[in-house]
Amino acid sequence: MSNKYNSPDVNGHFGKFGGKYVPETLITPLKELEETYFQLTKEKNFQDELNKLNKEYTGRPTPLTFADGLTKYFDKAKIYLKREDLCHTGAHKINNALGQILLAKKLGKTRIIAETGAGQHGVATATVCAKFGLKCFVYMGEVDIERQSLNVFRMKLLGAEVIPVSSGSRTLKDAANEAIRDWVTNVKDTHYIIGSVVGPHPYPMIVRDFQSVIGKETKEQIQIAEERLPDYIVACVGGGSNAIGIFYSFINTKVKLIGVEAAGYGINTNKHCATLTLGREGIFQGMKTYLLQNDEGQVSEVHSISAGLDYPGVGPEHSLFKDEVIADYYSVTDDEAIRATELLSKAEGIIPALESAHAVAYLNYLMPNTKKDEIVIVNISGRGDKDLNTIKDKLGY
């Protein structure tokens, strides 16, 4: 199957997942977006411009760092870290935001909207809007505004308007609902920069493609460092854009791909976001995908200490990867993520975002089963500065 992997199909389906489950108003704009995207990606100028921005603005390629301290700590396989935390704005989200702002310009849109959870995508979108001179409105749940207050200020400083969302669980999914409603209403002049590999086609494909630079670089870098591919790649999964980004170059290989979801207080409680572990097929925010929901198809109120993973759905391509066993998915709790944050900080001098700390935490389960001559790569999708208040409260020093 993986040798022929060619999803999505022309209708945006990843197997039975994905699609365009949206109100009629959005169908034409989604088609325009898709056509413009296919046209642009064929143009050398577009690729050149994006490559130049990635290099000179974001600071790509990001390093692949050998994690000496962490490797010694586990005393098993060698561990490398893909350093998306070193991207301009502090996370991988900028890769997608830059690509999409070029699309928005080509589409002639003057107003940009986005949803954000942790604030990293909001900051990335505010950043590219500042650079390209477009008006920017970011929807953010009230709970997230509280726990990611530094990022709220960053967005404002960058000239964006942050619109608080008070509906539902007041987190990422509600912010995305409001962004979609805004788009339905203002579709003429507005482009919606979705922050993850979620939503209706063509978004999961477009965001994946812009994020796949992570995996392309990783593949080159590990071959230079070790003259071979790694045995494992580990990434956190909320919507799943950093994971798809690093996985995508490796899906036709023997590399084991591992996605780590947020188990919140634990998967035996009802306070978690382990969508692929415990969800079932649903239709949500324009896509068919695994979804945390009750028996009546009402979307669950979920929980993670990490605002960026606090989402009841997941990208439809991950749903396909799970069913086809192209990747394996596990989950770790809030507490495990906090301990992993401390571990990476002390062992490597790198403070990861709480999202990325979930990937690091999974090493506790993975490493004992690895051999010394094996190689593990962990995607550090973002840096932890935005989470310092939460981490401080938890660690208490």
Next chain:
Amino acid sequence: MTTIANYISGKNNKNEKVLSVFLTSGFPDKNNFVELALRALEAGADMLEIGFPFSDPLADGPIIQHSSQIALENGINITKTFNFIKEIRSRTDKPLILMGYANPVLSYGIEKFAENAKSLGVNGVIIPDIPIEEYENFYNHLFDEVNTILLVTPTTSNDRIKLIDEKSSGFIYCVSVSGTTGITNQDKITSIEFVKRTRSIVKKNKMLVGFGISSVKDAQSFAPYCDGIIVGSAVIKSLMNDSSDYVKTLDLIKKLKQALV
């Protein structure tokens, strides 16, 4: 039983436009909902669209979001909505339509939903997050006797309107403005131009206009260019503030219908 299209034709032949009223299932009070529905029909509603709630109603503005939330808190689901339908159906022959989002239906079971809708006398369904792209993936032959009503919006191209007209049954739901339900800041002239354009393309189906129609004046301005109108948010909003036995709301429905005769 009269199909929706025949019913609309019948009214149109008497120089009347139909009034379709949207009610959120079990809102505002689940114990009086059947009574409310029947009184809405008595007051002048020609047909009812009964919305079963969803936690994440993407196409809805704040008013219907709020009523959905209350309905969920009242414990309303598809099963309870079918129970309401059963009681309402036993006391009226007017068309009854179910409206709601795809996920609760998927969760309930698409086949079971279609079978129950058919056996309880539901005449049509409107699921706004199933556009024609996903039509075949969702609706099946069991919906042959339950109309699947599709929407057109101002962003829908002429060619696409033709395709939607082919697929839709019951009527075409013409959304007069790009936006969520209850939108008020619309440019009326542009909306009417769009409704006229759509009317000239739609051949197979009757066409009802909805979204952003909140007053008798709105109803009058759209009525000449369609076969009927749909009022949702204005009714729900009225119900929110209507402590006096729904008198204000029923009066609104009565006046809206009078404007269409």
